[in-house]
Amino acid sequence: MTATSPADRLRSGIASLSAPPTGRRGDTSDLSVDEVLLLHAAGWEPAGLVYGMSEAAIPPGTFWALGAGGAPQHIGIATSAVASAFEWAIQKLHHACSQEEGAGVVGVEVEFEMAPHHVTVQLTGSAIRRTSTGSSHSSHTSHTSHTSRSGAQGAGSDPFLSDLSARDFTLLARTGWVPTSLAYGMGFVNVPRRRASKALSQAGQNVELEAYTQGLYVARESALAGLQHVAATSGAHGVVGVDIEEGPLPFARHVIGFRCWGTAVRLSAENHERLNPGLVIELDDPVVEFAAGSLR
Amino acid sequence: MSPRSRSSDGDVPPGESTAQVEADVAGRLASATFSSDLTATQYGACLELDMEPVGFVQGFCAMQFTSYGSSYWSYFGRGNSGFYRQWNCPHGFVSAEHRAWGYNAEMTINESAWLQGYSSAYNRMMQEAQEAGAHGVIGVAANVRRMVDYGVHEFHLTGTAVRVRGVESVPAPFSTYLAGQRLVKLIDAGYMPVQVVATLSEIGVYAYCLTAAMVEGRMGFAGSVPGGGFGGGSGYGGGMMGGLGGIMGGLAGGGAGRMGGFGGGFAPGASSWGGQGGAWSGGSGWAGGSWQPQEISQITEAYMTACQIANERIAHQLAGDTLHGASMSVTAHEGAEGNRIITCLLEGTRVRRFAEIEPMDPPRPVVGMWD
Numbered sequence: 195m196t197a198t199s200p201a202d203r204l205r206s207g208i209a210s211l212s213a214p215p216t217g218r219r220g221d222t223s224d225l226s227v228d229e230v231l232l233l234h235a236a237g238w239e240p241a242g243l244v245y246g247m248s249e250a251a252i253p254p255g256t257f258w259a260l261g262a263g264g265a266p267q268h269i270g271i272a273t274s275a276v277a278s279a280f281e282w283a284i285q286k287l288h289h290a291c292s293q294e295e296g297a298g299v300v301g302v303e304v305e306f307e308m309a310p311h312h313v314t315v316q317l318t319g320s321a322i323r324r325t326s327t328g329s330s331h332s333s334h335t336s337h338t339s340h341t342s343r344s345g346a347q348g349a350g351s352d353p354f355l356s357d358l359s360a361r362d363f364t365l366l367a368r369t370g371w372v373p374t375s376l377a378y379g380m381g382f383v384n385v386p387r388r389r390a391s392k393a394l395s396q397a398g399q400n401v402e403l404e405a406y407t408q409g410l411y412v413a414r415e416s417a418l419a420g421l422q423h424v425a426a427t428s429g430a431h432g433v434v435g436v437d438i439e440e441g442p443l444p445f446a447r448h449v450i451g452f453r454c455w456g457t458a459v460r461l462s463a464e465n466h467e468r469l470n471p472g473l474v475i476e477l478d479d480p481v482v483e484f485a486a487g488s489l490r
Numbered sequence: 491m492s493p494r495s496r497s498s499d500g501d502v503p504p505g506e507s508t509a510q511v512e513a514d515v516a517g518r519l520a521s522a523t524f525s526s527d528l529t530a531t532q533y534g535a536c537l538e539l540d541m542e543p544v545g546f547v548q549g550f551c552a553m554q555f556t557s558y559g560s561s562y563w564s565y566f567g568r569g570n571s572g573f574y575r576q577w578n579c580p581h582g583f584v585s586a587e588h589r590a591w592g593y594n595a596e597m598t599i600n601e602s603a604w605l606q607g608y609s610s611a612y613n614r615m616m617q618e619a620q621e622a623g624a625h626g627v628i629g630v631a632a633n634v635r636r637m638v639d640y641g642v643h644e645f646h647l648t649g650t651a652v653r654v655r656g657v658e659s660v661p662a663p664f665s666t667y668l669a670g671q672r673l674v675k676l677i678d679a680g681y682m683p684v685q686v687v688a689t690l691s692e693i694g695v696y697a698y699c700l701t702a703a704m705v706e707g708r709m710g711f712a713g714s715v716p717g718g719g720f721g722g723g724s725g726y727g728g729g730m731m732g733g734l735g736g737i738m739g740g741l742a743g744g745g746a747g748r749m750g751g752f753g754g755g756f757a758p759g760a761s762s763w764g765g766q767g768g769a770w771s772g773g774s775g776w777a778g779g780s781w782q783p784q785e786i787s788q789i790t791e792a793y794m795t796a797c798q799i800a801n802e803r804i805a806h807q808l809a810g811d812t813l814h815g816a817s818m819s820v821t822a823h824e825g826a827e828g829n830r831i832i833t834c835l836l837e838g839t840r841v842r843r844f845a846e847i848e849p850m851d852p853p854r855p856v857v858g859m860w861d
Contacts, residue, residue: 200674203845205656207682208625210844212661220808222801222838224816227668227675234679234849243816243836245797249789251704253781271781278783285796305820311707312786318818325849368852443527449652471855 221294223320225301227389229360233322236364241321242294244344246287249314250279257310262387266409268416269449272382276313276453277420280378283315284355291353296321298354300363302376304437304455310445319374320360321353342488356457358435370463375428378455381416385409385448406450413440413452430458496567503792519545519651520620528629532670536628536652539674544624544651549615550643552637553607572596572788573795574818577698577788584699592698594792596691596799597831604643604690607634612686613646616663624651625660629669630686632837666839667815680845681814687807688837691799694794697828701788705828789830796834804836813838 198206223240225233233239252275291299302319356363356373363373385405388396417438425433436456443449518525525546528536536543573596577591611632627649637644649665666683668676676683697705700746797820804813816838823831 200538200678201655203677203680204541204654204682205540207677207842207844208654208657208660208664209680210842211664212686214812216809219805220811220813220840222804222808222813222816223803224818224838226673226815227679230814231675231679231850232853234847235852237849239847240812243801243813243818245791245794245801245818245820247793247820249786249793253785254706254707274781275783278785282785282790312705312789314822316820318820325847360500364852365855471854471857473859474856475859 224318225320225360229301232364232433233360234325236367237325238364239324239325241291241296241323241487243318244287244290244294244299245316245318246283246285246290247314247316248279248282248286249312250282252274252309252311252313254311257384257443257449259386259446259448260263263389263392264386266383266405266412266450268412269382269384272449272451273416273420276308276315276380276382277347277378279313280455281313282382283317284376286350287319287355291321291355294321294323294435296323296353298322298356300356300358300360300373302355302357304357304376306439306453308443308451317355319355319357320333322360330379345405357455358457359436362435365469366459368467369469370461370465370467371459372462374430374458374460375424376455377425377428377430377433377458379417379419379421379424379453381413381420381450381452382443383413383416383450383452385450387448409450410440410452413450417452417454421456425458428458430460432460433458443448511530515618516598516621519547519618524854527631527648528650529671532629535670535674539677540655541628541652542655544619544622544653545649547615547618547622547624547627547649549611549618549645549647551607551610551614553603553645554611555603555641555642555643572598573693573799575791577701579699581699589697589699589702592696592701592788594788594795595694595696596795597694601690601694604634605644607643608632608647608688611647612665614647615647615823616665619649619651619663622651623653624663625654625657626664626666626683627651628666628683630665630667630674632686632688666841668839676814676841680843680847681812681841682844683814684811684840684842686837687804687813687840688835689800689803689807690833690835691803692831692833693796693799695789695792695828695830695832697788697830701786702828704784704786711720735759772859789828792830792832793822796820797830797836800834800836804838811840811842815839826830 206426221240222243223230224243227241230240247487252272256269256271262292287299287302299319299321302317305314305316305318335391350376354373355376357376358366358373366372385408387393388403388405421433433456436454438452438454441450443451524543526533526543527546528543533543573594575594577592577594579591581588581590583590615630616627630647631648633644633646633648635644635646636642650669651663664683665685666673667686668683673683695701702708797818800818804816816836819835820834821835823833825831
């Protein structure tokens, strides 16, 4: 990367330790060295570690189930509470990013915890901003100029959010795509118990529990519809890196929950630009391992 | 006297055995051979930087944390000079058990105990390195765990002390969590490690009535929560009746067989829960027969404040430098009645930019061809 040797760079660095501190407010970031270098190559730099969270209440009785039989039913209150917690946490992350004068946040880590009466959403990531030069020193300047024109990253609009790593972010930028927001979707479905007569008639049989299967589909559809709605609202063309969590809630086994989130992206260039990756073959010899146990 | 033999209360005076340990450490670090926790590849990177390992250095501190005891949730007058905010119940006097007020307060006693334990262990590790003539400590690892008894924590920091060929002296040895190629790349990018930094902030939540009601799910049912919720009543009795009214209304108009589907079963009425921060406040909750999502503002404030305090402390320690590779961990310990202790631990390596970054060409994407 540099003409001088690493050892000479280190000696220059040690010499800089004698300088008095500037007294300015320092920047923070949870990015790795590689990520920082990749961002710089694309014309970005870390601005600060940002955090946003929200805890929303879920009213008592939301997950109660009385009676038996019938079709799975959507629990709108739970979906609404969880979606609101996400939205409020995102708003706080936007605010924190703006305070750091960041254009967006990458590597957002989502922590999601649900209890019978409340749901907690925590978001942590690194805000990034344009370097002072504002563009990369590479042949990919055209790509980064595309990103700076995108509404989600321009001045005066909400910062973009992405749970992609800085590496994936720069890779997307090179292909002409930019993140717009963190998209999320939720679905909670109450699966009614089987009637006693039906449970008895199915006892000892290999039988599909259709209500549960249907519940999974209903919850899935609600969550993915919500996810795509959030993405569309942010002007995205799609969502990448979708993480899903699904299954019965630990405190209400008759309720199927489906939660998903990912990064909404849109094409900011006129056309998708191909990476044209090269093919490589490793020439390393395999490591010969010696297992002492084989001597017994 | 070295911190390793320092005694604050005189119970363990530096004796012969302590002096012997001091001599042993000095002899080991001055010997021709070195010890290190670096891997072979990290050692290779070390040599690339003209670094020579001096020795494997440690700092320990066994720290007893004081207990808040019975006054845990009302510890005014115990020297709490940190963040404090009171949350007042909007209902007036309801009963002796009613949480008429609550607060979010910084647990400064725990914070200072943690800081003392961490700083002592760090300073002892660095002094060991300095006494061995090292210019820095790389590959620092910090570990805090419970030991011996409840409330006693062991702070343990380790790292490899290194000397740099061609450097006479340094103002103070540098330290970093990094080692190996990551350290080489960091320096090559124009950042010099200054020191590892860490801080802990802690906020105790003593829940007031609305927070307790929402976290515990007692909305409209328990006597500690006044009316206005489900049934549109008011006051203590209204709360009970509101809750019962909601249930009966739900059963009457139900069919869905669960509370979430009661919808029209709840009697419309303006909510009287105009709590601070908007928790179940007017026009929301179940008022008007439709439910609106509500944020538990007191809890949210506690989380945000804990992180803000940690961030501000670290920014102050940075003095204009940058925190690299930060790790922020937020944990919560839930107590009864909505009470909670929220802890934020933030750590990383303080680095100084000594050269302008020369952006590299974007790496060429490759696809591996595997079997």
